[in-house]
Amino acid sequence: MSDGREVGQGELLGVAKDEERARSLLRALRTLSTGPDPKLRDMANGVLRGRLSAEQAFTDPEYTAALFSGADKVRRAGELRxxxxxxxxxxxxxxxxxxxxxxxxxxxxxxxxxxxxxxxxxxxxxxxxxxxxxxxxxxxxTQGLRGPGPLRGGPPRNRFGPR
Missing domain, CATH: 1.10.287 (Helix Hairpins)
Incomplete structure (x- = not known):
């Protein structure tokens, strides 16, 4: 589909399974497409422009390593605050x-x-x-990086289903 347009939510349903998750995935891809990591920008732009399927992106070892590296940085930053x-x-x-x-x-x-x-x-x-x-x-x-906080009023909603 690499004709310059952006994929839509419907095109992400195969990997996302429902509309809310597809919408969330589309937003995440848009965010990654302008982020600081060149490998993740490449992956996100590839999926958004149709040069790469979401399934291909999420199973590619280089892209997977970049995603986990970013998540690890977030985890470490949370532990240090x-x-x-x-x-x-x-x-x-x-x-x-x-x-x-x-x-x-x-x-x-x-x-x-x-x-x-x-x-x-x-x-x-x-x-x-x-x-x-x-x-x-x-x-x-479900408890965040610092455990339960006093600001929450009940269990958080997990949009991605049970763990």
């Missing part, structure tokens, strides 16, 4: 989650036509302060 920094990140993540949930509600009200127009990467992407490794169900597991 102070408790105050962890609480602050948790609060920012909570704010981001509320904004994301409000955006999803607006998308549900506008239907598929409005969703396509509003489906920008910035609606799902945490700000530059980093959203990974807080007290959510991301890379740090």
């Amino acid at each position: 102070s408790d105050a920094e962890a609480r602050e990140a948790g609060a920012r993540f909570g704010e981001w989650q509320r904004a994301r949930d409000a955006e999803r509600e607006r998308e549900e009200e506008t239907g598929p036509e409005g969703r396509q127009q509003q489906d920008g990467a910035s609606a799902e992407r945490p700000a530059a302060h980093g959203g990974l490794g807080g007290t959510h169900g991301g890379l740090g597991g």
Whole structure:
């Protein structure tokens, strides 16, 4: 398909299994396509432009190594931050989650036509302060990298299914 257009959510359903995961994968690919790691930029742009299938990208040893390297850097950074920094990140993540949930509600009200127009990467992407490794169900597991935090009101939602 390498005709200059970007793949859509539907084209990622084979690897993502449902629309929400496909939407999340599309956002992640967009983020990686502009990130600092050249190998991940290449992989993400390849998938987004149709030069590479998602299945090929996620099974390629070089791309897999780059993904795990990035995740390891996030894990180490989370381990090195102070408790105050962890609480602050948790609060920012909570704010981001509320904004994301409000955006999803607006998308549900506008239907598929409005969703396509509003489906920008910035609606799902945490700000530059980093959203990974807080007290959510991301890379740090269901308890975050620092264990359960006082800012949460119940178990986190895990969009990626049971572990």
